[in-house]
Amino acid sequence: MGADPERRFEELYASSYRPLLGYALRRCPDPDDAADVVAETFMVAWRRIEEVPQEDEARLWLFGVARKVLANQRRGERRHEQRTAALRAQLAASPLVAELPGEDFSQLGQVFRSLPEDDRELLALVAWERLSPSEIAKVLGTSANVVRVRLYRARSRFARRLAEAGVRHSRAVAFEGSRL
Amino acid sequence: MKIADLARVRDEDLDGDVAGQASGAGARALMESIMETAREPVPNRSGRRRVMLRRGLAFGPVAAALAAALVVWTPFGGPATQYANAAVSLKTADDGGTGGDVIEVEINDPGADAGKFTEAFRAIGLDVEVRQAPVAPEDVGKLIGPELIEGSYPKGAGITISTREEGCRSAWCGKVSIPVGVTGRILVGIGRPAAPGELYATPVQIDVDPGGGVIKKYDPRNKPVARVRADLEAAGMKVGYVVMWDNPDGTAGGYAVDPANVKDEWLVQHVERIASDAVTVFVAAPAGLPKDSLPMIQHPSPDWWQN
Numbered sequence: 313m314g315a316d317p318e319r320r321f322e323e324l325y326a327s328s329y330r331p332l333l334g335y336a337l338r339r340c341p342d343p344d345d346a347a348d349v350v351a352e353t354f355m356v357a358w359r360r361i362e363e364v365p366q367e368d369e370a371r372l373w374l375f376g377v378a379r380k381v382l383a384n385q386r387r388g389e390r391r392h393e394q395r396t397a398a399l400r401a402q403l404a405a406s407p408l409v410a411e412l413p414g415e416d417f418s419q420l421g422q423v424f425r426s427l428p429e430d431d432r433e434l435l436a437l438v439a440w441e442r443l444s445p446s447e448i449a450k451v452l453g454t455s456a457n458v459v460r461v462r463l464y465r466a467r468s469r470f471a472r473r474l475a476e477a478g479v480r481h482s483r484a485v486a487f488e489g490s491r492l
Numbered sequence: 493m494k495i496a497d498l499a500r501v502r503d504e505d506l507d508g509d510v511a512g513q514a515s516g517a518g519a520r521a522l523m524e525s526i527m528e529t530a531r532e533p534v535p536n537r538s539g540r541r542r543v544m545l546r547r548g549l550a551f552g553p554v555a556a557a558l559a560a561a562l563v564v565w566t567p568f569g570g571p572a573t574q575y576a577n578a579a580v581s582l583k584t585a586d587d588g589g590t591g592g593d594v595i596e597v598e599i600n601d602p603g604a605d606a607g608k609f610t611e612a613f614r615a616i617g618l619d620v621e622v623r624q625a626p627v628a629p630e631d632v633g634k635l636i637g638p639e640l641i642e643g644s645y646p647k648g649a650g651i652t653i654s655t656r657e658e659g660c661r662s663a664w665c666g667k668v669s670i671p672v673g674v675t676g677r678i679l680v681g682i683g684r685p686a687a688p689g690e691l692y693a694t695p696v697q698i699d700v701d702p703g704g705g706v707i708k709k710y711d712p713r714n715k716p717v718a719r720v721r722a723d724l725e726a727a728g729m730k731v732g733y734v735v736m737w738d739n740p741d742g743t744a745g746g747y748a749v750d751p752a753n754v755k756d757e758w759l760v761q762h763v764e765r766i767a768s769d770a771v772t773v774f775v776a777a778p779a780g781l782p783k784d785s786l787p788m789i790q791h792p793s794p795d796w797w798q799n
């Protein structure tokens with residue numbers, strides 16, 4: 313590596329900010345919460361910069377931390393730190409972020425949201441983050457084989473619920489852009 | 493329609509938006525704000541026999557790094573959120589996403605009875621034992637550790653500590669975070685002056701005056717072993733060695749070796765003072781020396797947390 317912690321963090325921030333923001337915005341209805349997820353995740357990375365892996369695995373490591381931050385938020389923790397004030401203002405000024413669609417009320421969206429949270433996140437990591445099972449394994453801290461089994465079950469549950477809802481699902485569980 | 497279509501925003505969309513740029517004003521402000529905060533991990537004592545280091549890791553005074561917020565896992569139900577006595581003030585707070593809470597710590601009287609510290613931690617729901625720990629003069633009164641005894645951390649988690657100097661009117665201010673789900677006994681040290689020759693609970697940076705004594709700004713890095721050894725011995729220090737090998741991934745690892753196996757011309761990476769009269773010299777393995785090819789020895793290690 314060779315870089316000092318400051319330089320390493322700056323490089324990490326530059327390369328990972330956008331995917332991490334996207335990850336957070338896709339999971340937080342409120343952009344302010346997404347800003348907090350980004351801030352808290354990078355704060356952990358800064359504290360533990362020696363532990364952050366190199367290159368693309370850094371992004372996976374950050375997603376793993378962001379999962380925990382999101383879990384804290386879902387447990388009711390909300391804090392809009394002063395340090396995110398400028399970022400929140402920037403997000404609010406962005407037409408793209410300010411006009412993000414709300415919940416998808418299509419049948420597919422409703423069935424997707426009815427899935428257990430673990431299933432949803434697993435399918436989202438594939439379809440939204442376009443991660444392979446081995447990459448997801450790094451995010452979740454488990455093995456690729458475990459991920460494959462869990463993915464199979466999640467997709468089966470999703471397909472079953474789609475069928476129960478009368479949705480033709482031959483393509484609905486296809487994962488655009490995924491490496492499955 | 494596919495699951496991908498359910499995403500509220502795609503990374504490609506963010507590409508063309510100022511909000512998605514790390515160089516945007518808001519993103520830059522956040523990064524700079526984060527980098528202004530203290531950033532020091534707890535040293536790994538259990539790995540004392542083998543030393544794993546990231547290349548480029550700054551070895552600032554470890555003492556300055558030690559301290560503060562204990563993230564609380566509260567299986568007891570309804571503990572106090574803050575507690576203060578003559579020894580210490582504790583307050584629970586949020587952590588930055590490591591999966592647990594944090595305790596903000598201010599040490600009011602480092603010389604107070606250890607039982608007073610333990611009482612305070614237990615009052616806010618944290619079952620920790622507090623002991624006096626021998627330290628270098630600059631670490632007296634600071635929080636040392638914590639040590640985890642006979643337990644383990646959740647995968648990928650660990651204890652972090654940070655020191656707050658700004659606005660601190662106590663002997664020591666900072667935060668310690670402990671992840672949810674940690675098992676075992678947690679032991680926290682409060683720095684007390686080490687006796688002559690007693691091993692420090694946490695090593696400190698060495699600054700040696702070749703004329704004798706310890707000064708600031710002595711820089712042993714990239715000097716030959718023979719030169720550094722002469723300087724240190726002139727200062728009355730006993731010298732031990734750790735040889736470090738570079739790994740292809742940019743990390744380095746090594747272990748303690750017998751002085752007889754360290755060549756005079758090898759180059760020093762850094763030096764840690766481990767007692768008032770002893771140092772550990774970290775030496776870069778020369779090119780061509782096979783990894784882990786030297787016999788390993790065991791350096792004495794501090795045992796303040798042991799019964």
